[in-house]
Amino acid sequence: MKPAPFDYVAPRSLDEAVAALAEGGTDAKLLAGGQSLIPLLNFRLARPALLVDLNRVAELAYVRPRNRGTAIGAMTRQATIERDRALSEKQPLLAEAIRWVGHAAIRSRGTIGGSLAHADPAAELPAVAVCLDAQLGVVGPRGRRTVSADDFFVGYLSTALLSDEILVETWLPPLKPRTGQAWLEFARRHGDFALAGVAVSLSLEDEMVADARIVLTGVGGKPVRAREAETLLVGGSVHERASAAAEAARSAIDPDADIHATKEYRAHLAGVLTERAILLAHERSLSRAPAALDVRRALEGMSRHA
Amino acid sequence: MPERRQPINLEVNGRTYQRSVEPRLLLSDFLRHELRLTGTHVGCEHGVCGACTVLVDQQPTRSCLMLAIQADGASITTVEGLADGQLLHPIQQAFWDAHGLQCGFCTSGMLITTVALLRDHPRPSDREIREALSGNLCRCTGYQNVVRAVRLAAERMDAASP
Numbered sequence: 001m002k003p004a005p006f007d008y009v010a011p012r013s014l015d016e017a018v019a020a021l022a023e024g025g026t027d028a029k030l031l032a033g034g035q036s037l038i039p040l041l042n043f044r045l046a047r048p049a050l051l052v053d054l055n056r057v058a059e060l061a062y063v064r065p066r067n068r069g070t071a072i073g074a075m076t077r078q079a080t081i082e083r084d085r086a087l088s089e090k091q092p093l094l095a096e097a098i099r100w101v102g103h104a105a106i107r108s109r110g111t112i113g114g115s116l117a118h119a120d121p122a123a124e125l126p127a128v129a130v131c132l133d134a135q136l137g138v139v140g141p142r143g144r145r146t147v148s149a150d151d152f153f154v155g156y157l158s159t160a161l162l163s164d165e166i167l168v169e170t171w172l173p174p175l176k177p178r179t180g181q182a183w184l185e186f187a188r189r190h191g192d193f194a195l196a197g198v199a200v201s202l203s204l205e206d207e208m209v210a211d212a213r214i215v216l217t218g219v220g221g222k223p224v225r226a227r228e229a230e231t232l233l234v235g236g237s238v239h240e241r242a243s244a245a246a247e248a249a250r251s252a253i254d255p256d257a258d259i260h261a262t263k264e265y266r267a268h269l270a271g272v273l274t275e276r277a278i279l280l281a282h283e284r285s286l287s288r289a290p291a292a293l294d295v296r297r298a299l300e301g302m303s304r305h306a
Numbered sequence: 307m308p309e310r311r312q313p314i315n316l317e318v319n320g321r322t323y324q325r326s327v328e329p330r331l332l333l334s335d336f337l338r339h340e341l342r343l344t345g346t347h348v349g350c351e352h353g354v355c356g357a358c359t360v361l362v363d364q365q366p367t368r369s370c371l372m373l374a375i376q377a378d379g380a381s382i383t384t385v386e387g388l389a390d391g392q393l394l395h396p397i398q399q400a401f402w403d404a405h406g407l408q409c410g411f412c413t414s415g416m417l418i419t420t421v422a423l424l425r426d427h428p429r430p431s432d433r434e435i436r437e438a439l440s441g442n443l444c445r446c447t448g449y450q451n452v453v454r455a456v457r458l459a460a461e462r463m464d465a466a467s468p
Contacts, residue, residue: 002330002332002335003330003332004330005328005329005330006329006330007310007329008312008329008373008375010375010376034371034372034373034376035353035368035371038332038352038353038370038371038372038373039352039353039371041330042332042351042352042370043352051329053373053376055376079365102353102441103356103440103441104366104419104422104423104438104441105356105359105365105366105367105368105419105441106353106368106371106441108362108365108366108367109365109367109368109371109372189440190436190437190440191440191441
């Protein structure tokens with residue numbers, strides 16, 4: 001298994017990258033961390049004529065505050081995000097989920113932008129981006145535009161990116177006060193693709209849920225928002241409604257079967273994880289403890305019950 | 307299609323190399339075929355087995371999921387860079403003492419992964435050890451002795467550190 005021949009350029013700036021991609025046309029492919037693209041090249045499932053390597057574009061690797069939220073450059077490594085303590089306090093869901101992305105050696109190279117643009121239906125970061133209402137910055141020959149994560153994921157491995165556009169930034173809005181979040185996932189082996197995973201973010205006002213986002217991964221062609229479940233939670237008491245919300249999420253999905261799990265198992269698992277994640281997010285919204293502190297407990301809970 | 311070779315400069319196990327490579331050459335094949343450093347093993351070639359793990363600028367990296375040309379300017383450590391002459395690295399010695407291998411095919415990746423783990427977490431719990439090694443497949447040992455070896459290495463290295 002070796003890649004078919006290709007031409008290779010490693011631009012040093014975003015402008016050069018946009019120009020190189022435009023010149024390469026539809027036979028050109030962007031290379032970010034390479035943890036999904038290089039396997040495809042090795043299998044020769046992808047045979048681009050030109051690779052435009054973004055790894056030397058230093059201006060795309062950053063984490064910085066902006067408009068009260070956080071802007072993360074597309075070429076920021078997953079390992080960098082994982083180690084960023086200040087970021088994990090501001091965005092606990094991202095911090096909790098990123099540890100589930102592949103293995104440590106994958107996260108050393110893998111980037112946030114690469115994971116979002118690849119849009120694997122069982123990946124963590126697309127679901128996290130939708131749950132957090134991320135705004136994605138996209139640059140192409142016609143300039144810059146912003147796409148909300150909700151609109152970015154179109155279907156299986158496909159996004160709203162046009163062939164000459166580059167995803168350059170993920171902007172995460174600040175968390176509302178009294179927000180609790182949780183990421184739960186089950187995989188056969190830590191680091192494997194999820195059989196199912198769920199991101200939950202709840203914000204409370206006067207002990208009632210004012211805002212809820214629930215997004216599942218691994219159960220459809222793209223991240224699946226459990227809108228009916230979200231609606232059920234808003235305005236109510238979490239303990240009374242968590243179970244109904246999880247049931248709404250479960251019945252709204254139609255997962256595929258594969259060698260690892262049947263359709264029914266996946267749907268059941270998604271429902272169980274959703275209920276637990278709702279309760280965990282709620283608990284955290286009350287205690288306002290950073291999610292990272294609860295990760296171990298959540299994991300141990302998973303292995304006990306799952 | 308024309309595929310131009312491009313020059314790269316990199317450091318591997320403290321030694322500097324200059325080579326000219328095809329862009330499609332994987333770092334794993336570069337290490338093995340061009341530099342004849344065959345301690346880095348190639349298992350699945352799509353990032354699942356972990357046998358080809360090396361340190362790139364101190365970070366554990368799948369060398370089959372990186373192009374050699376991308377390593378221009380990088381500093382790389384392979385399993386050949388661990389021992390000090392005839393003296394095994396403490397992690398290698400612990401794998402030997404705890405029987406953390408049978409056929410040895412996966413071992414170089416296990417060792418490199420453990421180097422990074424113990425640098426960042428000198429006293430890992432068994433859960434952390436298992437999670438860190440989850441990206442390294444071994445088809446012989448059943449992992450029990452691998453985990454023991456990492457624990458033994460951690461204890462020895464922690465006791466030896468000032």
